[in-house]
Amino acid sequence: MKKPTAVICGASATGLGVGRDLGRQGIPVVFADFESFRPGFASRYASKQHKGIVADSEDELLDRLVVFAAQQEHKPVLFQTTDQMVLAVAEHRDRLEQHFRIADSTRPGIADVVTDKKRFYDLCCQYEVASPRTAFPKTADEALQLVEPFDFPVILKPIHGHLWRERLKGKKLLVAETIQEFHQIIDRFRADVHDLMIQEMIPGPEKNLWVGGLYLRQSDGEPGPVFVGRKLRQYPPGFGSASLADACWNETVRDLSVEFLRKIGYRGVCGTEFKFDERDQTYKMVEVNPRQTLWFALIGASNVPLNYYAYCDLAEQPLPALEEQRNGTKWLLFDKDLVSATKYFFTGKLGLISWLRSYKGIRVRAVWSWADLWPSFSIARTYLHRLRTRFSSSNK
Known part of the structure; x- marks a missing residue:
């Protein structure tokens, strides 16, 4: 009996790791993403019968996922490896679960709660789970008041991290070493302070994570x-x-x-x-x-x-x-x-x-593997393309 296809939303290094684990078990793997240069598409474990699903927008990607699933003999298993796709699948779950096998965790009330840092913190408090001291200001003035009991340095995190990725240039958070730096960060993001949280920095080496x-x-x-x-x-x-x-x-x-x-x-x-x-x-x-x-x-x-x-x-x-x-x-x-x-x-x-x-x-x-070399070459090609683009832009 033919095994159902695994459709992996996200062809970056995270999705590549999932695809390799499943591909080694003989499971057909199809990647879906917004960018065709992602390393998963170059993997030996990506389906040879289907080049992958690529779209420019979230709605278009969901439409193409449905079209693909409708053509399959068995309902594919759907995995999401980015917060954006977790939330998109949760929002459109009623439509997608007619065509895919989807985990219960990808539904409203679960996916949207744990990806929202304020609602997640509220859950920790509700179930008495120890977590770092945290405050949620609504305005810049309130942020300056709420930070007073904290010892510096402090951390400022976006409540909805996936929406801040470009603004923070890949960083997950900001660190204010002093009250002066805290003022500077709050001034910089004054209009969006309501989507930032203040959190204590727990001391200790990274091996404590x-x-x-x-x-x-x-x-x-x-x-x-x-x-x-x-x-x-x-x-x-x-x-x-x-x-x-x-x-x-x-x-x-x-x-x-x-x-x-x-x-x-x-x-x-x-x-x-x-x-x-x-x-x-x-x-x-x-x-x-x-x-x-x-x-x-x-x-x-x-x-x-x-x-x-x-x-x-x-x-x-x-x-x-x-x-x-x-x-x-x-x-x-x-x-x-x-x-x-x-x-x-x-x-x-x-x-x-x-x-x-x-x-x-x-x-x-994360990417390099002697048994699956092409994703590494794909990453190298992407880096070279970005360097060329930056060099060309700087010379204009």
């Missing part, structure tokens, strides 16, 4: 595969997405993740993040992602078949056996990690020997 990758079954909401690891470095340095991470089991992180997701009725793929606060020896929940995230390729490389398990559960096929997580496996996003490690090296926070040793145990990379 713990991440969980989970899948909760559609039938009963109970956990299937669960993975726990750590961020070792991030890009941008100190605050951002993982650039180097490892598999390191932590029962407390596992239990906190499962307990919270059960309470909110979550069923599907999820990524959690905690920061261990050395001041009071507690794990503070930082965020929940209702989808796969960039470092999820580490999960499969650590003997945890999360993406395949999710596919089988959604496709109503026999579930794969679960084995113990392999600790010590590392994942690397080389180009970003090189920037972060270089900064730490020149600021005296990372020695040369420690830098080199940090790469020991790497089994999987």
Whole structure:
């Protein structure tokens, strides 16, 4: 019997990791994105019968997804690897679930809540989950009042992060080291302060950032595969997405993740993040992602078949056996990690020997793979194109 196709919305490195995990199991994989140069489209695991789904707008992409699904013998399984597509699928779920198998987590009341940082913080308070101290100003004047009890430095985060990506030039947040810097940031975004949150900065190294990758079954909401690891470095340095991470089991992180997701009725793929606060020896929940995230390729490389398990559960096929997580496996996003490690090296926070040793145990990379080379060439071609474009613009 032919296996249902997996349609992966998002052909960046995150979607590529999902496609590789599923493609190795013989599952047909089709990528969908707004940009045709994304590395997933160049993968050997992308369907040879279908070149992929590319569109200029969200509405057009959804229309093309429906057209594609209607042509399939079996309902495809739909995965979303970006917040934009999670929210788009949730908004149009009634239409899409007629044609796709979609996780319960991608629905209004779940997807829109955990991607909204204020509503997510309210959930943490409701269920008494420890989280960083946070305030939500409505105006610039209120922001200056609310920040008074905080110790500096403080963090300012967009409540709806995916809407600020271009404005922050890829950064996830802003850091105000002093009250003067805080004033400058508030003045800069005065008209949009209502979409910013003030949050305490929990001290401690990046290895205190713990991440969980989970899948909760559609039938009963109970956990299937669960993975726990750590961020070792991030890009941008100190605050951002993982650039180097490892598999390191932590029962407390596992239990906190499962307990919270059960309470909110979550069923599907999820990524959690905690920061261990050395001041009071507690794990503070930082965020929940209702989808796969960039470092999820580490999960499969650590003997945890999360993406395949999710596919089988959604496709109503026999579930794969679960084995113990392999600790010590590392994942690397080389180009970003090189920037972060270089900064730490020149600021005296990372020695040369420690830098080199940090790469020991790497089994999987975000894009590079000897078994799937073309996505790396696609990334290189994209970088060259961007450099050419910038050079041409600067000479005009």
